[in-house]
Amino acid sequence: MTEEMGTHTDKSDIINIPPDLWAKAEEKRWPLILIQQALARKVPAAQLHQALDSGMTGAEAMKMMTSRAAEQAPPLSMAWARVDTERGIRAKPGKKGLTLDAINIGSYGDVPEYWPGQTMQPRGAYLAPGAMSMGYSISVKAEVWADNLGSLYEEAIQRHWRPATDIPWETLSPLPEETEQAIGQLCTELCEYNYMVIVALGKWIREICYGFHEAKLFLSTVLFDAGLHLEAFRKRALANGGGLGVQSSGQRLVPIRDAQNYSEMAALVFVLNDSFVQSQCLLGAGLAQNEADARLFSLAAQDKGRHLAYGLAHLRYLLEHQPERRGEIHKYLQKGEEYLVKEFEKSAPPREALAILLGGGIREIGEGFRKLKEFRRRQVSTYLGRLESAGLDDHRERLWPPMAAYLEREPVLA
Amino acid sequence: MALDPKILEQLRQEPDMPELDLGWLGAQTAPGMAAKPGRRGLTLAEINVGDYGDAPERTDHNTIRIRGSVPSPNAVRIGYFIPNKGDIWSDNSGRIYEEAVQRQWSSATDIPWDTIKPLPDVVEEAICQICTFLTEVEFVAGDAPGRWIGQISPDHFETVLFLITQVVDEARHLDVFRKRALANGCGLLEAGGMGRALRNIMDAKDFSEMSALMHLVGEGFVQTMFRTGEFIATNEAEKTIFQLCAQDESRHVGFGVMHLRYVLEHQPERREEFHSYLDKAEELFGHPTSMNVAFQESLMITLGGGDTDKGLVMLMALQKKQVTEYLHRLKVAGMPERRERLHPGMAMFL
Numbered sequence: 001m002t003e004e005m006g007t008h009t010d011k012s013d014i015i016n017i018p019p020d021l022w023a024k025a026e027e028k029r030w031p032l033i034l035i036q037q038a039l040a041r042k043v044p045a046a047q048l049h050q051a052l053d054s055g056m057t058g059a060e061a062m063k064m065m066t067s068r069a070a071e072q073a074p075p076l077s078m079a080w081a082r083v084d085t086e087r088g089i090r091a092k093p094g095k096k097g098l099t100l101d102a103i104n105i106g107s108y109g110d111v112p113e114y115w116p117g118q119t120m121q122p123r124g125a126y127l128a129p130g131a132m133s134m135g136y137s138i139s140v141k142a143e144v145w146a147d148n149l150g151s152l153y154e155e156a157i158q159r160h161w162r163p164a165t166d167i168p169w170e171t172l173s174p175l176p177e178e179t180e181q182a183i184g185q186l187c188t189e190l191c192e193y194n195y196m197v198i199v200a201l202g203k204w205i206r207e208i209c210y211g212f213h214e215a216k217l218f219l220s221t222v223l224f225d226a227g228l229h230l231e232a233f234r235k236r237a238l239a240n241g242g243g244l245g246v247q248s249s250g251q252r253l254v255p256i257r258d259a260q261n262y263s264e265m266a267a268l269v270f271v272l273n274d275s276f277v278q279s280q281c282l283l284g285a286g287l288a289q290n291e292a293d294a295r296l297f298s299l300a301a302q303d304k305g306r307h308l309a310y311g312l313a314h315l316r317y318l319l320e321h322q323p324e325r326r327g328e329i330h331k332y333l334q335k336g337e338e339y340l341v342k343e344f345e346k347s348a349p350p351r352e353a354l355a356i357l358l359g360g361g362i363r364e365i366g367e368g369f370r371k372l373k374e375f376r377r378r379q380v381s382t383y384l385g386r387l388e389s390a391g392l393d394d395h396r397e398r399l400w401p402p403m404a405a406y407l408e409r410e411p412v413l414a
Numbered sequence: 415m416a417l418d419p420k421i422l423e424q425l426r427q428e429p430d431m432p433e434l435d436l437g438w439l440g441a442q443t444a445p446g447m448a449a450k451p452g453r454r455g456l457t458l459a460e461i462n463v464g465d466y467g468d469a470p471e472r473t474d475h476n477t478i479r480i481r482g483s484v485p486s487p488n489a490v491r492i493g494y495f496i497p498n499k500g501d502i503w504s505d506n507s508g509r510i511y512e513e514a515v516q517r518q519w520s521s522a523t524d525i526p527w528d529t530i531k532p533l534p535d536v537v538e539e540a541i542c543q544i545c546t547f548l549t550e551v552e553f554v555a556g557d558a559p560g561r562w563i564g565q566i567s568p569d570h571f572e573t574v575l576f577l578i579t580q581v582v583d584e585a586r587h588l589d590v591f592r593k594r595a596l597a598n599g600c601g602l603l604e605a606g607g608m609g610r611a612l613r614n615i616m617d618a619k620d621f622s623e624m625s626a627l628m629h630l631v632g633e634g635f636v637q638t639m640f641r642t643g644e645f646i647a648t649n650e651a652e653k654t655i656f657q658l659c660a661q662d663e664s665r666h667v668g669f670g671v672m673h674l675r676y677v678l679e680h681q682p683e684r685r686e687e688f689h690s691y692l693d694k695a696e697e698l699f700g701h702p703t704s705m706n707v708a709f710q711e712s713l714m715i716t717l718g719g720g721d722t723d724k725g726l727v728m729l730m731a732l733q734k735k736q737v738t739e740y741l742h743r744l745k746v747a748g749m750p751e752r753r754e755r756l757h758p759g760m761a762m763f764l
Contacts, residue, residue: 029762031730033710058762062730076715076722080604080708081539089596097522100589103596120612122549122592125602128708132609134557134616157520157586164455164512178417180446181439191480195568198578199478199492202563205556205581206616213553213588220556220585223563227578228515230571231458234480238461241448246438247479247486257492348435362421362439366428 021045021052030058040075083126096158100150100214113321115139115211123211136209142321143262146313149214152306156221159306161299163232171291172240178362183293185245185353186284187237190229190300193277196253197226197269204262218310225303232296239292248350251343255336263318263325264332270311271390272336275383278304280354283375287357308386315390330398333387337400344376345402376406416440441484454516458508458572471499473569481569495567500680502562502621504673507572510665514579519658521590529650530598537648540715543603544646545595547709549588550605552636554612555666556584558628562621576669583662590655597651607706611698622677622684623691629670631695634743637663638736645728646716667743674747689755692744696757699737730763737763 017025017035025035030052038048038061051061091103103109108124118133138144146152175183201223208216237244252273259265281304284297319326344351351372352365358375359368380403387395399407417439426434444465452460461467466482474497477489496502533541559577566574595602615632618624639646640663643656677684710729711722717732718725737760744752756764 026758026762029758029764031733031762032759033726033730033733037726062727076711077707078536078711080543080711081536083604085601085603087601088599089601090599091593091596093522093527097520098525098527098593098597099522103593105596108596108601119606119609120550120554121605122546122588122602125546125550125605128604128606130609131606132613134554134609134613153589154520154522157518157522160518162455162515164451164457164515167456169451169456178439181442184442185438188480188483191483192478192568195478195480195571195574196492198574199564202560206558206560210550210553213592216553216556217585217589220582223560223578224582227575231511231515231575235449235456235458235461238447238463238466238482239449239456241446243442243444243446244466244480244483246441246484247477247489249486249488250478250490250492253478253492254490257490349438352434352436352438362417363425365425365434366431369432370430 018045021048024049024052028052028058030061034058034062037075085124085126096154099154100217101154104150111141111145111214112211113141115141115209117209117211120210123213136207138204138208138212138262141212142318144208144212144215144266144314145317146215146310147317148309148313149218152310153214153218153221156218156225156303156306159302160224161228163228163235163296166299167232167235167296168291169235169239172293173290174241175289176361177242178356179289180240180242181245182353182356183240184237184242185349186280186357187233188245189248189350190233190277190280191237191244192248192250192253193273194226194230194233196250196256198223198230200256200259200265200269201226204265207262222307222310225307229300229303232300236293236296245353246349249343249347251347252336252340254339255332259332263314263329266311266314267329267332268336270307271315271386272333272340272383274304274307274311275386276340276379278308279375279379279382283354283358312386312390315387315392319391326392326394329392330395333392333395334398334400337403341400341402373406380404380406438484443484444482454512457512458575459512462508469499469503469572470569472497473499473567475567475569478568481571493564496565496570496621497567499570500677502566502570502573502673503676504573504576504669505676506668506672507576510668511572511575511579514576514583514662514665517661518582519586521586521593521655524658525590525593525654526650527593527597530594530652531649532599533648534720536715537720538598538600539603540712541598541646541648541652542595542600543708543712544716545591546602546605547607547706547712548591548636549595549602551608551612552587552591553584554615555628555633556581556588558615558618558624561616562624565621576665580666580669583666587659587662590659594652594655604708607708611695614694614698622673622688625670625673626688626691627695629666630674630743630747631692631699631740633663633666633670634740635699635736637667638739639732642732642735646713648716671743671747674744674749678748685749688749689752692752693755693757696760699757699760733763737761 086107089105091105094102118136119131120134121127201219205219256268278301281297281301285294288294355365355368355372356362358371359365384396417436449461476491476495478492559580563574563577615628637660640656640660644653647653714722714725714729717728741753
């Protein structure tokens with residue numbers, strides 16, 4: 001559990017307080033740092049005992065100690081200032097400010113393929129012996145890394161939006177009842193998905209070693225985005241006379257719940273599901289009948305674009321550095337596809353809600369279903385294109401057959 | 415309102431129409447809502463109305479059902495969620511979540527980095543040691559909530575939303591202190607000095623234990639230090655960093671205080687349990703073996719502006735302030751008796 005038990009690096013740097021003096025200091029309520037400093041200034045322990053017994057308060061002792069011998073050199077060990085870390089780093093803000101990439105200079109920017117420590121040692125800092133393990137388990141860079149992590153983190157911070165005030169809620173106006181309920185149903189499903197992302201990421205962020213802090217930072221923004229989406233879609237469902245819809249079966253969430261390693265979770269969330277969710281958000285923006293919906297779905301799609309960019313870059317990095325895992329990734333995606341199709345086919349509310357929105361109303365739901373087929377075809381096609389861009393160009397042949405069937409259907413002009 | 419059966423029948427007659435259910439139309443158990451934005455926009459407070467606003471005292475469904483949506487009998491279980499609201503709740507979660515979303519800032523562009531000028535070596539090193547320490551320890555408050563987020567039911571999502579803002583706040587703190595350390599000619603220095611206290615937070619077996627150790631003790635002490643940051647800072651950039659971080663920490667501490675108050679009001683039998691958590695945390699404060707020499711010395715240098723005698727006096731004043739404010743927070747939360755039970759190692763700072 002611990003890398004080394006203990007609390008400080010160089011025991012010689014600590015001024016040891018004799019146990020009897022320590023006990024008396026506690027009894028008399030003198031700050032131990034005062035005892036420590038007095039011993040550092042070569043005040044004999046006997047004299048400190050005497051002072052403690054005399055009834056002198058800690059404050060009085062401090063005043064006495066700090067008023068004398070101003071000419072003395074500061075009694076500091078300063079050992080921490082002599083540690084062997086790279087010096088002379090002067091990162092300068094660039095066009096986008098002082099970014100993570102701007103400070104990745106010299107050894108501070110060297111991200112090792114394997115980070116052996118489980119402590120909270122920042123990359124580039126000296127680790128004092130005795131630091132405690134914090135139990136981080138992801139110590140291989142390829143398992144979490146993507147080369148765009150730093151820039152995506154900064155972008156996420158810059159493009160942060162506020163559902164309470166950045167959505168023009170006042171532009172919402174009454175919609176036909178079934179249309180409004182269909183939007184509520186869509187929002188319910190998106191809330192559920194984002195809650196699942198929160199559950200999954202909460203589990204994995206804390207497993208990532210400190211040497212890969214860029215991954216921890218970026219994933220924190222993804223967690224934050226998922227929270228924003230949960231909040232924003234809930235607000236939308238409750239802002240225009242409708243309400244939340246029927247809980248989904250949650251089939252698509254099963255593989256995410258069960259993911260046994262980070263890359264499995266990442267493939268399922270950031271590649272497969274986010275690809276389908278982003279296209280659904282873009283569809284929501286395209287079908288919006290007011291500015292509020294258009295903005296809400298557009299902003300959500302923009303965030304998803306970042307998550308996808310990470311997922312695909314991570315997949316590419318993983319395949320380049322651990323090519324033996326290609327088959328494993330295919331399996332993860334196939335499982336995710338299987339459950340996603342189950343959700344599409346067996347869960348009526350989300351399917352029918354989309355058909356109402358695509359058709360333009362309940363009476364046009366038949367037309368909506370025809371458009372839904374085309375929409376699914378495009379979703380699958382986009383997903384495969386993304387996998388190809390990440391280096392998984394052979395997945396087309398391994399696509400889960402019922403999902404591949406979406407590609408075979410006759411396209412219908414939208 | 416449910417769909418008119420005649421319309422449904424007509425639709426079913428259409429050629430090529432897939433099998434229709436449409437039972438979800440009008441299935442809502444809660445009445446429709448048209449929440450309106452208030453002075454601060456459309457906040458959680460505006461939508462937490464009626465059935466949608468009722469966070470249940472107990473939840474057992476273990477699915478990902480969003481509060482207020484219509485239950486589905488075939489929904490898959492996602493995991494085991496903490497069933498009792500009292501175990502994770504705080505009445506200010508929604509409000510501080512909204513505040514956190516509004517007050518997000520960027521370490522890249524909201525800090526006036528150009529105000530950083532060359533400093534005497536010893537002061538620059540001290541600042542960098544403080545930044546190394548904070549880069550190291552801040553994200554424990556990001557890692558620890560992560561473990562609990564996945565155990566909180568969607569019925570109590572406000573707590574989750576707040577904890578998420580804490581994670582991203584701590585990410586930014588890790589990031590901003592690292593940036594400062596690498597911006598003025600020195601670099602990162604010694605890490606590894608606070609292991610036991612941080613490990614206790616990670617090892618907490620109960621959400622309230624984690625909250626007591628992290629929000630009330632750890633972040634409370636850090637917040638007091640950040641609020642005295644003007645005495646540590648040597649330029650506007652550092653002042654801004656400390657001010658913005660202090661603002662963030664205030665929210666985290668605020669959650670912890672209100673969570674403790676909620677627990678004490680709803681589960682008064684847990685009072686002694688909280689004392690035991692605090693005993694455990696306080697024991698480490700001021701204990702010589704947990705003294706982070708590097709951090710204390712660097713604070714003495716910066717607080718005294720290079721005069722370590724003055725710095726020692728200010729450091730002790732800071733520690734007294736930390737303990738005083740800690741006790742005040744506990745009093746506000748409903749534990750005024752903690753003053754009498756304060757660990758001697760901490761009481762001596764008073």
